[in-house]
Amino acid sequence: xxxxxxxxxxxxxxxxxxxxxxxxxxxxxxxxxxxxxxxxxxxxxxxxxxxxxxxxxxxxxxxxxxxxxxxxxxxxxxxxxxxxxxxxxxxxxxxxxxxxxxxxxxxxxxxx
Amino acid sequence: xxxxxxxxxxxxxxxxxxxxxxxxxxxxxxxxxxxxxxxxxxxxxxxxxxxxxxxxxxxxxxxxxxxxxxxxxxxxxxxxxxxxxxxxxxxxxxxxxxxxxxxxxxxxxxxxxxx
Numbered sequence: 540x541x542x543x544x545x546x547x548x549x550x551x552x553x554x555x556x557x558x559x560x561x562x563x564x565x566x567x568x569x570x571x572x573x574x575x576x577x578x579x580x581x582x583x584x585x586x587x588x589x590x591x592x593x594x595x596x597x598x599x600x601x602x603x604x605x606x607x608x609x610x611x612x613x614x615x616x617x618x619x620x621x622x623x624x625x626x627x628x629x630x631x632x633x634x635x636x637x638x639x640x641x642x643x644x645x646x647x648x649x650x651x
Numbered sequence: 652x653x654x655x656x657x658x659x660x661x662x663x664x665x666x667x668x669x670x671x672x673x674x675x676x677x678x679x680x681x682x683x684x685x686x687x688x689x690x691x692x693x694x695x696x697x698x699x700x701x702x703x704x705x706x707x708x709x710x711x712x713x714x715x716x717x718x719x720x721x722x723x724x725x726x727x728x729x730x731x732x733x734x735x736x737x738x739x740x741x742x743x744x745x746x747x748x749x750x751x752x753x754x755x756x757x758x759x760x761x762x763x764x765x766x
Binding site: 571573575577581582583585588590598627629631633637638639640641642643644645647 | 693754759
């Protein structure tokens with residue numbers, strides 16, 4: 540069966556520091572991968588998605604970036620964090636049917 | 652652009668009773684998918700149920716069922732025999748079958764289950 544992992548689970552970072560969040564999927568190949576952000580008390584906003592290695596599409600222009608160095612690995616990065624980057628970050632994968640997205644456990648990011 | 656509206660910010664239900672959560676959406680597309688996700692206090696998004704727009708039959712997963720009204724663009728979730736573990740935030744979501752990949756979410760309904 541397929542599983543999705545995210546780490547770290549929780550992160551507290553100072554403003555201006557770099558960021559790297561990692562997402563990996565097991566038990567499937569060539570998945571679509573997604574990064575979403577959920578601000579407090581709000582719905583999810585799509586940040587990036589990837590249909591293959593090295594292929595990244597951005598939905599929202601901001602100081603975040605994403606990379607997909609391996610088929611089942613998706614990384615969210617920033618060179619300098621802003622206070623507004625605080626939130627809950629969810630990674631999701633979608634299999635060969637390209638119909639349903641399944642989410643990881645998420646990362647809580649607090650920028651101080 | 653597609654929009655998803657959940658008009659009930661909060662709902663409550665007694666344990667073992669039935670509750671219905673509302674969702675409406677706006678789209679000009681004819682082929683799409685609709686979802687209900689559950690987000691418990693752990694905040695992981697868990698798929699509850701999925702509906703394909705081309706299917707007239709309403710989807711059912713154990714105690715969870717939907718009432719899909721395509722013409723009215725309505726997609727409600729019915730939870731039967733509510734359990735304490737059903738307490739969570741519930742999100743309705745839309746996904747195009749053709750044009751793009753993203754899920755468009757409503758703002759959620761917080762469900763409380765009273766013992």
